[in-house]
Structures are given as structure tokens and as C-alpha cells.
Amino acid sequence: MVELQNVSVTYSSGVDALNNVSLKINDGDFAFVVGSSGAGKSTMIKLLLKEIDATSGVVTVNGYNLNKLRKRKIPEFRRTLGFVFQDFRLIPSMTVYENIAFVLRVLDAPIKLIRKRVPYVISLVGLQSKTNSYPDELSGGEKQRVAIARALVNDPQLIIADEPTGNIDPELSYEIVELLKGINDQGTTILMVTHEHDLVRHFGGRIINITDGEIVYDEVVMGINDEILPEVELAQSMENAASVPYQTALGTEPNGSELPLIDDVIAAITGASQNDGGGAE
């Protein structure tokens, strides 16, 4: 769960990046955060990761009051969430396997569990054949899938994604969001910042628009799938769709066959208890 209460952030340079923002994201939600460049989206993400502190207001994430969180407790807090960034943030000197396993090593997880869990999440993102590759040997989309696998390997309550599709081509973007949706279906809360209106339009869901450091729009809308609307019509369609309940929006998702990865994910997740991933390593 994420909660911001009257949060403002002023950078030391004097820029007011967030102005009195209040927001609550419940467990199990999938929320898109949109807004123009410089609106304060990344600032909000940095707040949630306790990379920066709020100038005023209260930030609560996964039950931790970040205002009061002591420095020593930051690692413990961060282990309760996963993150996915535009620039992937994979450790270049580690293989795909090691990058993902690192999260569990930090938790001092038993070797046996690491050997089971890591190949399993690698199979969830369909990268079995790249298990022992280094990040430099992967495409952008593959790197992002590794980042997603890493974000979910310790089964976090919340995954925060700041433009996870920013560095990969639009077609792959859909796969990445499908992947996140699949993870969300298993109960993980997902907060995703994006610039790509097409994606938002396609998937729908809860949409939070930040402009000039303020939330100007926060509604659940229905996805309109592959129809490409000009920029002006987006706001219109959002407003039109605003009254459609979240469940309906998800329920009308018809294009599963065109986007095969989601099926793989769901199959993998549901089949997980029996065949714990197998595959590489």
C-alpha cells in the first residue's frame, strides 16, 4: 500500500517538484502515473523508494512511515518492494542469474531456495536461454524483463516502475505491461510511470495524471485496446471512460491471443507449485 498525505517536495535548487499531493494506492491496484516531462513523476517515485525525503507531508509505503524511517532501516524497507527503471539498473558485471539471485542473497536466503526461485522467475519472463548472459549481451526488452524478474523474485507487495518501457520499442512495451499485469493479477500492487499514452489507452485501469507537481486527474478508465487516437482525443476518452469500473476495464481485455506472453506468464505462475520452473542452471 502506498499513501501520500499532503506531500510537497522542494529541491534544494528551489524547484517545487510536488505540491501538496495526496494519493492512496491500495493493495492489489495497478496504477499508471502519467504527465508531461518535468511534472514530478520521478520525484514521486524517488519519494517512494526513500531516495529523497518529503519537504512536508507524510509518505507511507508498505506500512513504513518513510518520514520516520531511520537510515539503518532503509535496506529492510526496500526489500519489501521491487523496482523497474527505464535504464534497467542491472549490475553489468553479473549474469542474468546473478543479478536476480542477488536480491535473495541480500535476504540471506538459503542456497536451495535461490536455486529454485531464480530459474523460476527467469522462466516467467521467458529468458531461460539467457540465464548466463551478461546485461551487455541482451536487448533492451530483454534487459527490462530481467529487471522485472528481479523485481518480483522476492515476492514483493509492491512493484514501482518508472518508465519501464521508455528505452524499448513500442511493440515490446506491450509485452512488458502485459507481464506487469500478469504479476498484478497475482496480487502484487503495481505503480507504473509512463509517457506512452498508447499504452495507457490500450490497457486502461487507474490513471493518475500529475501536472506541475499536482494531481490533476485520478480515475479508473476502460482500456480501448489497439485503437490509436490523436493526442487531443486522449483526454476526452479518459473522461468518457472515467465512470467505467476497474473490473469491467480488465474484463473486456480481448487481445490475449495477439499478446502471447501474458498467457505464458499466467501458465507459469499457476503451474509454479508443481514444476517450480526447472529449466536453466
Next chain:
Amino acid sequence: MKVSGIKYLANQGIENIWKNKMMAFATFCVLLISLLLVGCSALFYINMNSMILGLGNQNEIAVYLYSNTPQERVAEINAQLVELENVDTVVYNSKDEAYQRMQNQISQGKEIFDYIDDHEFMPDGFSVTVINNDQIENTTEIINQIAEVEVAKSSPQVAQFLRELRRVVTIIAGAVIIALAVVSMIMISNTTKASVFARREEIQIMKYVGATNAFIRTPFFVEGFVTGFFAGAGAFLITWAVYRSVYNILLDQGTLMNAFGVASVIPFDDISLIVGAAYLLIGGFVGALGSVVSTRKHLNV
């Protein structure tokens, strides 16, 4: 923390050396050079000191008895001198020997025997060497109290000069060693900083996935220690080779160099253990410290 976790972190440290071999090599070289600079200066100082002390030990008290002293009394005085606290060796010089010796010495131009000025005949005497050259004046004084001793002479100037020399050498060597150590620290710190800086992203990512500072630092510690340890081993081998060849050259100079106290140069075997241990431990810990301290700035995310 489980044993497997500790093993993982130690392995990471070793692997990191290989993965970052260029930076590790740079750190190794800087540590090696630093250790050699400081180590060789220290060894040079230790030997200078030993040589000066050795020269001091060549400083003798010349003891002359009244020429009418009976032979049995001479033997007693000999025994008495040996008993004195600061006395190292006592050599008896008979009249004849003394005369012979004087002639030899003068032909070599040793002014230390100048005090045998207008003596017509040579008296019985002793050459006394002392343990602590700094106390030579006191000892000379004590010997002069013996009734049969006409004169006991040492060269207080020589003792004083050597004392002064040691003091100056110690100050200069201390200053040089401290300066080298400081310069080394700066070089090492810059190198480890650069090495860690190249991996700041990695450190930050680790912080984002919830690694504690200790978890991130442990491999850096291992890495720095191992690199420093090898630098220490390298420095030891180089020092050993150089020291031995210099030592052998000095030894070949034999008598000439003896005058300068070269006999007091310490053989490497006498100090190899302590030199080796110092190189390895100092190398290891300075390497580890440099590496760990350099991570600090990047852990604050």
C-alpha cells in the same frame, strides 16, 4: 548471516578482482610502489642507525698505566675493567705491542692516537670498547679513578658527533618516511576511489535492492585486502632481491668499507620475517581500508 552468505561475499571479493582486473592491477601497482618506497626508506634508516652504532662501538677508551705498575697488578686491573658495567671488551697491549701498533696506526693516519704525543717509551695499556657509546664519557671517568691508571682517554667528540648524527638521521628519515607515507596514502586513496567510482552504479543498485552497507562493503574489503596482500608479497620479493645484492656488494668492499661501519649492515635473513610480515599485513590492511572507505560516498542512496 549464514556460512553460505559469508562464503558468497568472500567469493564476490575474489571474483571482483578478476572482473575489474585493470583497476585491481592499478591498485596493486600503487600499493607495491608505496610499500617499496616506505619499506626501503625504513630499511635504509635501520641500517644507517646500525652503522652509526657500529662506528660508535669502534670508539675505544685507551687506558695507559703508570710504567712502574707491577705485572700482577696489571692483570687485576684487566679483570676490574671487564667487570665494569658499560665495558664490552678489554684488550691488553704490552709495551712492545703498543709501540708496534702505534707505528702502524700513524702510517694510516689515525688521529685518534694523537694523544701518544711526546712519550719516550710505551706504557702498558688496554683498549676498552663500550656497550653504549653514549655513556663512554662516564665510563672513561670511572676508569680514571683507578690509582694505577695514568690516563684513560676516549674521544668525547666522536661520541658526541655520532650521537648528533644519529639524531639528525632519525629526524630526516622520520620526515622522509612520513612524507612518503602521506604521499602513498593520497595515491592509494585516489586509486581506490577511481576504482570504486567506476562501480558506483553497481553499489547504488545494490542499495536499491535492499543490501545493507556491510553486505556491499564486505566484498570490497576482501578485494582490497587480497590485492594489498599480493602487493605486499611483491614488495617483499623485490626488497629481498635488492637488499641481498646491495649487501653482497658492500660485503665485497671488505676492509675499506669496514671503516664506515658496513660490518654493521644487517643481514636480510635477520629481518626477513618481520619485513615480510609488515609488508603483507600493512599491504592487506591499507588495501582493504582504501577500498572500503572509498565506497562510503556511494552508499548514501
